[in-house]
Every structure is written in C-alpha cells, then in structure tokens.
Amino acid sequence: xxxxxxxxxxxxxxxxxxxxxxxxxxxxxxxxxxxxxxxxxxxxxxxxxxxxxxxxxxxxxxxxxxxxxxxxxxxxxxxxxxxxxxxxxxxxxxxxxxxxxxxxxxxxxxxxxxxxxxxxxxxxxxxxxxxxxxxxxxxxxxxxxxxxxxxxxxxxxxxxxxxxxxxxxxxxxxxxxxxxxxxxxxxxxxxxxxxxxxxxxxxxxxxxxxxxxxxxxxxxxxxxxxxxxxxxxxxxxxxxxxxxxxxxxxxxxxxxxxxxxxxxxxxxxxxxxxxxxxxxxxxxxxxxxxxxxxxxxxxxxxxxxxxxxxxxxxxxxxxxxxxxxxxxxxxxxxxxxxxxxxxxxxxxxxxxxxxxxxxxxxxxxxxxxxxxxxxxxxxxxxxxxxxxxxxxxxxxxxxxxxxxxxxxxxxxxxxxxxxxxxxxxxxxxxxxxxxxxxxxxxxxxxxxxxxxxxxxxxxxxxxxxxx
Amino acid sequence: xxxxxxxxxxxxxxxxxxxxxxxxxxxxxxxxxxxxxxxxxxxxxxxxxxxxxxxxxxxxxxxxxxxxxxxxxxxxxxxxxxxxxxxxxxxxxxxxxxxxxxxxxxxxxxxxxxxxxxxxxxxxxxxxxxxxxxxxxxxxxxxxxxxxxxxxxxxxxxxxxxxxxxxxxxxxxxxxxxxxxxxxxxxxxxxxxxxxxxxxxxxxxxxxxxxxxxxxxxxxxxxxxxxxxxxxxxxxxxxxxxxxxxxxxxxxxxxxxxxxxxxxxxxxxxxxxxxxx
Numbered sequence: 001x002x003x004x005x006x007x008x009x010x011x012x013x014x015x016x017x018x019x020x021x022x023x024x025x026x027x028x029x030x031x032x033x034x035x036x037x038x039x040x041x042x043x044x045x046x047x048x049x050x051x052x053x054x055x056x057x058x059x060x061x062x063x064x065x066x067x068x069x070x071x072x073x074x075x076x077x078x079x080x081x082x083x084x085x086x087x088x089x090x091x092x093x094x095x096x097x098x099x100x101x102x103x104x105x106x107x108x109x110x111x112x113x114x115x116x117x118x119x120x121x122x123x124x125x126x127x128x129x130x131x132x133x134x135x136x137x138x139x140x141x142x143x144x145x146x147x148x149x150x151x152x153x154x155x156x157x158x159x160x161x162x163x164x165x166x167x168x169x170x171x172x173x174x175x176x177x178x179x180x181x182x183x184x185x186x187x188x189x190x191x192x193x194x195x196x197x198x199x200x201x202x203x204x205x206x207x208x209x210x211x212x213x214x215x216x217x218x219x220x221x222x223x224x225x226x227x228x229x230x231x232x233x234x235x236x237x238x239x240x241x242x243x244x245x246x247x248x249x250x251x252x253x254x255x256x257x258x259x260x261x262x263x264x265x266x267x268x269x270x271x272x273x274x275x276x277x278x279x280x281x282x283x284x285x286x287x288x289x290x291x292x293x294x295x296x297x298x299x300x301x302x303x304x305x306x307x308x309x310x311x312x313x314x315x316x317x318x319x320x321x322x323x324x325x326x327x328x329x330x331x332x333x334x335x336x337x338x339x340x341x342x343x344x345x346x347x348x349x350x351x352x353x354x355x356x357x358x359x360x361x362x363x364x365x366x367x368x369x370x371x372x373x374x375x376x377x378x379x380x381x382x383x384x385x386x387x388x389x390x391x392x393x394x395x396x397x398x399x400x401x402x403x404x405x406x407x408x409x410x411x412x413x414x415x416x417x418x419x420x421x422x423x424x425x426x427x428x429x430x431x432x433x434x435x436x437x438x439x440x441x442x443x444x445x446x447x448x449x450x451x452x453x454x455x456x457x458x459x460x461x462x463x464x465x466x467x
Numbered sequence: 468x469x470x471x472x473x474x475x476x477x478x479x480x481x482x483x484x485x486x487x488x489x490x491x492x493x494x495x496x497x498x499x500x501x502x503x504x505x506x507x508x509x510x511x512x513x514x515x516x517x518x519x520x521x522x523x524x525x526x527x528x529x530x531x532x533x534x535x536x537x538x539x540x541x542x543x544x545x546x547x548x549x550x551x552x553x554x555x556x557x558x559x560x561x562x563x564x565x566x567x568x569x570x571x572x573x574x575x576x577x578x579x580x581x582x583x584x585x586x587x588x589x590x591x592x593x594x595x596x597x598x599x600x601x602x603x604x605x606x607x608x609x610x611x612x613x614x615x616x617x618x619x620x621x622x623x624x625x626x627x628x629x630x631x632x633x634x635x636x637x638x639x640x641x642x643x644x645x646x647x648x649x650x651x652x653x654x655x656x657x658x659x660x661x662x663x664x665x666x667x668x669x670x671x672x673x674x675x676x677x678x679x680x681x682x683x684x685x686x687x688x689x690x691x692x693x694x695x696x697x698x699x700x701x702x703x704x705x706x707x708x709x710x711x712x713x714x715x716x717x718x719x720x721x722x723x724x725x726x727x728x729x730x731x732x733x734x735x736x737x738x739x740x741x742x743x744x
Contacts, residue, residue: 050685078685084627085675086682088620089599090489093699101600101694102687110697128491128700132626150686305637323647325640332641338674339635340642342666356643386670400642 001185002026002049002076002154007060009048014056018044020209022060026154031176031186031199035222036206038391038419042189043081045206046156049187050078064153074103077152081159083139092118092134092142093127099150110149117145120182121175136291137168141175154185161192162416165290165446169195191419192447193223222420253317254278255407255440256302261311263297271297272308273464279442281407282434284454287444289461295444298461299410302442303332316407328357331406335413337397341385346377346396349385353404371403374436375429391422395429402433408440409433415445423450485626486547487594491700496538497596501605504597507534508589515585524581531588538596548591549584556580594622604696613689624675631671632664639663 002025009019018041026032034042047053049062064075080086089095096114105113118124121141126134134142140160147155157176161169173195180186180199188196193203197218205213205222213219256279263272271294279285289295300306302315307322314320316329334340343349350371354364372378375395380388385396394414402409409430415423427450433439449455460467496504511531518524535545556577563576597605599619606615636646644663645656683689 047681052681052685074687080678080682080685082678085678088616088623088679088683090623091491091598091699094598094600094697097600097697097699098688099686101697102690104691104693104695107695107697110695114697114699130488130491131623132485132488146686300637303637303641305640325647327641327643330641332638334634334638336671338670339631339667340638341670342662353642404643 001028001030001065002062002187003065004049004062005060007045007048007062008058009044009053010057011044012055016209018209019048022209022211024204024211024214026185026187028153028185029180029183030201031180031188031196032202032204033188033190033193033196033200034204034206035190035193035219036212036419037421038191038417039389040206041209042206043158044209046078046158046187046189049154049156050076052078074099074147074150074152076154076156077147077150078156079140079143079147079158079160081162083136083143083163086143086146087131087139090130091127092123092129092131095131095142096145096149099146103150113149113151114145117149120148120179121145122171135168136163137165137171140164140168140172144175148179152184154187155179156187156189158189159191159417160188161190161195163291167290173199191222193219254314255281255283255316256442257312257314258302259312261298261301261308261313263301263306263308271464272301274311275464275466277459277466279440281440282438283440284431284434284456285440285442286449286455286458287442287461288448288458289444289446291446293461294464295446295461296412297464299332299412299442299444302408303330303410328353328404329407331401331404331409333398333401333409333411333414335416337390337393338386340397340400341393344384345381346372346383346385346388346399347381349396350400350403352400357404367403367405371399374402374432375399376425390417391419391425394418394422394426398426398429402437402439405437406439408442411441411443413445414443415447415450420450427451427454485629486544486550487591487622488626489598490538490540490544490595492539493700494537494539494596496534496592497700499596501593501597501602504593505605508593511589512586515582518582518585519578524578524585527585528581531585534592535588538592540592540595544595548595549588552584552587556584559583598698598700599623600696601698603694612694616688620679624679627675628668628672632668635664635667635671639667 004022004024007019007022008017010017022041022045024032034045036042044053048058087095089098093114096117097110100110100113114127118126121144123138123141123145126138126142131139131142140163144155144157144160160172164172169192176186176188177199186199188200190196193200202214202216203219204211205215205219256277258275258277261272261275261277262270264270275294275298287295287298297306301308301313301320304313304315304320304324304326307320307324312319315326318324318326318329320326341349343352347368350368351364354367359367368381369378372381375398377392377395377399380392380396385393388396411430414426418426430441430443431454433441443449443455499507511527511534514523514527514530518527540548557580559580560573560576563572563579566572567575597619599616602619603612603615606612639659640646642663644659645653646659646664650656651660
C-alpha cells in the first residue's frame with residue numbers, strides 16, 4: 001500500500017541527515033510501530049511521508065500503490081502528537097468537516113463523511129459537542145476522525161498515547177484495531193509500546209535516522225518495565241534514610257499533612273472530596289490516577305496556588321490558607337519544561353530563584369553548580385535554555401526547581417514526551433534527591449513509573465478522593 | 468451521588484468554561500448569516516456610542532439583552548462573557564466618583580462604563596453564534612479565506628492559552644517570580660510579568676502556532692484556492708446530553724476497507740443531513 005525507498009532527509013543548515021536511507025513497506029490492514037530514542041528521526045519520517053518537509057534536502061521515494069481515484073481524498077493522513085493544537089473549530093462536527101472542506105468536497109457529501117468518521121472513532125452523537133468539553137482521549141480520537149474524514153489509505157500517528165491515561169490508551173487501541181480490520185494501513189510512532197502489543201504486526205526500531213531493525217518480535221528493550229514485575233510497595237518507613245541537620249521534632253512531623261481537603265471550581269463541581277494525606281520527610285510518592293481524577297488540583301493545593309474550600313493543609317511546617325507563598329519550600333515541575341524557561345543561559349535560569357532568596361553570590365554559584373551536577377546538566381551551563389533538546393530542557397527546568405533545595409518537590413506528569421532512557425534518567429535524578437537534600441518527591445502521573453519499585457508509596461486518586 | 472451526576476451532566480452540556488466560545492444551539496441569531504450579524508453588531512455598537520441619555524442607553528441595553536438571550540445564551544454564559552467588563556465598569560465608576568464626587572460622578576461614570584460594555588456585547592454574540600466555516604463563508608468576499616480562518620481560529624486557542632498562563636504563573640511564583648495580584652500593582656514587578664510569564668507564553672504560542680500550521684496543512688488547508696463550507700449546526704442537531712462515548716464498550720467492526728461504502732448501514736447518529744447546503 002505504502003512503499004518507501006531509500007528516503008533520506010537533511011534539515012536546512014544541519015550537517016548530518018535526520019533520515020538516512022529509510023526503506024519500508026506498509027500493507028493494507030497492517031500496523032507498523034516505529035520506536036527509538038528521542039531525536040532518532042521518527043517524527044521527521046512521518047512528516048516526510050505526509051509531504052510536510054518543504055525545506056532541506058529530501059531524496060528517495062515514498063509512494064502509495066493505489067493512489068486515490070477521487071480528487072477529494074487524501075492518500076496519507078497524519079495525526080499529530082498534541083491533540084490540543086490540531087483542533088481548530090469549536091464543535092466536533094465542524095472540526096471533522098474541516099479537512100473535507102479544504103478538499104472541496106461538496107457540503108452534501110461532508111455530512112456523511114463526518115458521520116462515518118465519528119462512528120469509526122466511537123464518538124457517535126458528539127456532533128455538536130464543544131471541543132472544550134472533551135476528555136484528552138476523546139480529543140485524540142476527534143483528531144483521528146478529522147483525518148479519517150479525508151479518506152486516507154494509510155494513517156500515520158505520532159505518539160498518540162503521550163497524553164492519555166490507561167483507559168484512554170485502551171480506547172484508542174480499540175479504535176485502531178477496528179480501523180486496521182477495515183483495511184487501513186497504520187503507522188504508529190511510539191515510546192510507550194505496551195498498549196500496542198496486540199495490534200502491531202511489525203516493530204521498527206530507528207536509530208540516528210536509520211532503520212536499525214524490523215521484526216515481528218516485541219522490542220522489550222524499548223518498553224517500560226513489564227506490569228506486575230514489581231508490586232507497588234506499601235509505606236516502608238524503615239527504608240527512609242536517617243536525616244541529619246534538622247530538629248528531631250521536625251523530622252518526625254509529616255512534611256505534607258492534608259485533613260479533609262475539599263475543593264470545587266465554579267461550574268465544574270467538587271474536584272477534591274475530603275482528601276486525607278500524611279507524607280513523611282524524604283518520602284517518594286507516586287500519585288496515580290486517570291486524567292481528570294484530581295491529581296493536578298491536589299498538587300496545586302499543596303503548592304499553595306489554589307486555596308481549598310475546607311479542610312487543613314500543612315506543608316513544610318507552614319499552614320496553607322488560601323493562596324500562600326511557599327517559595328523556597330516547595331518546587332513544582334510542569335509537564336512541559338518550556339513553560340518554565342525564560343533566561344538567556346542555563347546558569348542564569350538555575351540562579352533565578354537563588355537570587356530571589358537573596359543568597360550571597362558565592363552561595364548562589366555553589367548551589368547552581370550543585371543543582372546542575374545533580375541533574376547531569378553541568379555541560380549546558382552556558383547554553384540558551386530554549387535551544388536545548390526536550391530532554392535537556394527537562395533536566396535544566398528540574399535543576400532550576402531544586403536549586404533552592406525545596407523540602408517538597410511536586411512533578412505533574414513529568415515523563416510525558418520523554419523516551420524510556422530519559423524517563424529512567426529523570427527517575428534516577430529524582431531518586432538521588434532524598435540522599436542529597438532529604439527532598440520529599442511527589443510525582444503525579446497517569447502511567448506507572450518506569451521503575452515500579454521506585455516510590456515508597458503509590459496513592460491512587462479516583463474522582464477526587466484517595467483510594 | 469445524584470447531585471454529582473447531575474452536575475457532571477450539566478457541565479458536559481455547557482458550551483465551555485471560557486467566555487466568547489461558540490455555543491452549539493439552534494436559535495434565530497445562529498441562523499443569521501455572518502454578514503447580517505456583523506451589520507447588526509455594528510449598528511448596536513454604534514448605538515451604544517451614541518446613546519447618552521438614560522432612556523436611550525436603556526433602550527440599547529434592552530436591545531442588547533434581546534439580542535443576547537435571543538441567541539439562547541444563558542445567564543451563566545453572560546457571566547463568563549462579561550465578568551471582565553464588569554471589572555472595567557467598577558473601575559470607571561470608582562474613578563468618576565473619586566474625581567467628581569458622589570453622587571455627581573456616579574451617573575457619568577455609569578454611563579461611560581455601560582457604553583463600553585454595550586459596545587462589546589454584540590461582538591460577544593457574534594463569537595457565540597458563528598461557526599468558523601460560517602465566518603469564513605461570510606468574509607470570503609472581502610478577505611482571503613486563509614486570513615479569516617486565522618482570525619477566527621485564534622479565538623479557539625483562548626482557553627488553551629488561559630490554561631497555559633495559569634500553569635506558568637503557578638510554577639514561576641514558586642520560583643520566586645513576583646506575579647501575585649498585589650505585585651502587579653508595583654511597576655518594579657512588571658519585569659517579572661514580562662520575563663517569567665510572557666516569554667514562556669510566547670514560546671508556547673509560537674510552538675502551538677507551528678504545530679497548528681503543520682496540522683492545517685496536513686489536512687489540506689490552503690492547498691486549493693477555494694474551499695467548500697459545511698454548516699455542521701444545521702446538518703444534525705444532537706442534544707449534548709445524549710452524546711455517548713462508544714469506545715468504552717465493544718462495537719461491531721465493519722469490513723470492506725477504508726473506501727468501502729457504508730450506505731446500507733444504519734446511521735447511529737440522530738438527526739440527518741437534511742439541512743445541508
């Protein structure tokens with residue numbers, strides 16, 4: 001169906017190629033999964049197949065065996081990673097109709113296309129739904145429907161599960177299975193391979209722009225730790241290392257204490273329903289739950305960014321009432337590091353909080369070095385943060401957050417967009433913080449951690465409560 | 468439990484948590500063409516500027532009310548659409564009271580504040596009742612469709628960037644940035660607002676624009692000099708409460724390939740395409 005021969009591509013101004021001599025074939029009703037470390041050329045390959053690389057040098061050939069007979073069809077459809085930025089219209093039907101409108105399909109035919117595409121992604125009846133009201137999983141399926149309405153023969157999906165929780169992934173795979181059985185050729189680029197085990201026919205491993213291996217065997221070395229390989233541990237206070245330098249009373253009292261915390265948003269309803277939680281100093285917590293379960297709201301309350309409606313919150317010895325500044329006590333790492341970087345050098349970025357704490361210059365310098373060392377980013381000190389790769393930006397953002405030595409570090413979906421190697425590296429850095437700074441680490445994530453034995457406790461959040 | 472479910476149902480049925488977002492209901496205003504709505508909006512905004520007397524301002528207020536609620540928008544929508552205008556009104560009345568005294572300054576303050584608010588309300592109704600395709604169809608005679616699409620789509624990204632802004636502000640405050648409401652009154656803190664808030668937001672906006680442009684191109688936008696326009700609102704009118712996510716349960720799988728005809732299959736969606744052009 002889709003045949004790619006000796007495809008090579010070099011970005012403008014780059015010395016080395018992003019793709020080198022890539023050849024592959026996708027048959028009708030076949031699903032290929034392309035994996036590999038970040039920067040290996042997976043997304044570039046999809047852009048090349050879709051014909052979206054206009055600059056640079058592209059050689060080789062990519063052809064569809066059976067070109068579409070009608071002018072109002074598209075041979076290859078590409079669904080991008082971020083569903084949010086590929087939705088342009090306010091309602092579901094408008095969004096799905098966008099592609100056929102661009103192909104000049106007569107309005108009479110668009111309605112049928114929209115209806116079929118929504119059926120294919122199991123969003124029947126969402127016709128007039130405002131896109132703001134869709135879950136992350138539904139938005140992704142809407143993005144797929146928007147491409148299906150253009151009647152492609154091959155569907156390319158770039159990291160479709162990166163924003164989805166377990167159920168969202170399962171629903172997506174169900175939809176893709178149905179599409180595969182209808183005869184669509186599927187090419188999925190992914191880091192998280194586990195959900196696709198039963199769907200994929202061939203696994204393609206890429207490395208430095210080249211195809212390293214094509215096999216029908218599951219590439220276990222690129223997959224996360226197998227589920228169930230390690231039981232999530234219960235609280236193990238005995239494993240916490242002895243902490244020095246503080247008062248004995250401080251060390252015994254919990255660093256985070258929540259009592260019957262309730263929070264509601266106007267028009268949304270209650271998002272936290274009587275949360276009780278006590279976290280010891282230096283403890284590692286994995287806050288697990290579906291998208292929308294209340295994880296981020298809980299972190300926002302602990303960070304003092306949102307005042308709870310009722311209940312008590314005590315963090316690092318400070319009573320949090322309403323919006324409370326916990327600067328220096330609590331660090332917060334967002335999912336996307338670009339939201340946190342603004343300085344002209346990495347060193348300045350990490351020093352920002354320390355200067356705001358009015359620390360003397362030698363101390364600032366010492367702590368910057370320490371934070372960059374901890375985050376394995378010392379070599380990047382003179383670089384412009386926004387020019388770094390995604391993984392490097394992640395480590396720099398983390399360094400800037402831990403430099404003031406916060407007692408509590410909160411991370412919201414920190415593994416999104418990172419490959420397995422980067423996830424393990426980040427987890428190792430976070431693991432070292434207990435020994436180095438006695439930092440309590442709370443990771444909110446809808447996925448299991450790359451190493452299941454890492455947290456001291458796994459807390460499951462469901463519908464605003466801790467199960 | 469029932470309350471929770473009812474609240475969740477109400478929330479799903481609502482258009483958006485953000486103001487000025489399209490509301491997918493059928494109303495006489497929704498059925499008007501974009502050009503007609505622009506003409507009505509311009510007339511109402513002009514009337515708001517020209518109205519100086521209590522009676523004339525009252526009449527413009529009544530017309531705006533009829534226009535707004537005639538579009539089947541709710542009080543909750545009105546609150547979301549006008550809350551920032553209410554802040555503006557409060558400030559204007561307060562400043563007039565301080566400058567000219569009470570009660571002398573109250574009426575002029577209230578008049579100007581109301582005029583400003585009423586100037587914007589027709590624009591809000593336009594955004595609430597006009598689909599992207601309708602807007603582009605309406606403006607295609609005076610603007611290239613690429614440009615009108617750009618203008619209209621930018622409103623779709625308002626909620627996304629509002630969320631981004633909140634997230635960035637929260638994280639940067641924890642890094643010591645002076646971004647609190649009180650801090651913003653101090654000009655010395657404005658540098659932080661630009662530096663710590665606007666730079667990351669700008670970077671995110673550029674990245675989002677880049678992704679959106681690629682996605683639009685991938686879906687054929689701009690490939691042809693013209694395009695067709697589909698009225699999704701007229702094509703099917705499914706009450707939001709009846710929408711169901713079928714991926715949560717197995718569904719029959721169709722055979723026959725991506726291009727196969729499914730004309731013989733029963734339509735699952737309610738409504739039809741009778742209203743299509």
